[in-house]
Amino acid sequence: MVSLTLPGERDALLSPTAETAGKIHVQIRGLSKRYPGQTQDALKEVDLQVKRGEIFGIIGRSGAGKSTLIRCLNRLENPTRGQVVIDGIDLGTLSDRQLVDWRRGTGMIFQHFNLLSAKTVRENIELPMKVAGVPAAERRRKVDELLALVGLEQRQHAWPAQLS
Structure with a gap:
């Protein structure tokens, strides 16, 4: 799952207004990826538009x-061809520094994620924000928001081994 937002736009993603609802949030144009030494594309000419407020599963x-x-999509891999445009910003045009800043406002949960077994669900969610220097009150608010978004409020003090 990926939550793509830019600073100051997180609330709009969670609760689109009449002004933001229906606007193109993510646009993928002709995206292709071929890994070095391979003869076949891993991705071939992918086109996709996601409007603000829509939820997509891949x-x-x-x-x-x-x-x-x-x-x-999050530029952990550079495509061979094509564009990824988020809120009108072509991620392929960002410098390394700009990309790091953009990623700070982007959340991602990996398919095979590594939770710290000695930390609770809440502590695992909070850790990247703590490392990034986000103030404690803001971390608490954001963790509460994220737990509510995925329906894990009741499991926030559980250990990773207690989750499916």
Whole structure:
């Protein structure tokens, strides 16, 4: 799952207003990815538009390119061809510094994530914000918001081993 937001726009994603609802949030144009030494594309000419407030799932068989698509979407992988445009910003045009700043406002949960077994659900969610220097009150508010978003308020003090 990926939550793509820019600073100051997080609330608009969670509660689109009449002004923001229906606007294109994510646009993928002709996205292709071929890994070095491979003869086949992992992704071939993918086109997708996601409007603000829409929720999309990316599903497919093993090896279909789901992870590659997400990694290109957040620029952990550079596509061979095509564009990823978030709120009108072509991520391919960002410098390394700008990309780091953009990623700070973007949340991602990996398919095979690594939770710290000695920390609760709440502590695992809070950790990246703590490392980034987010003030404690803001971290608490954001963690509460994220727990509510995914329906885990009742499990926030559980340990990773207690989750499915």
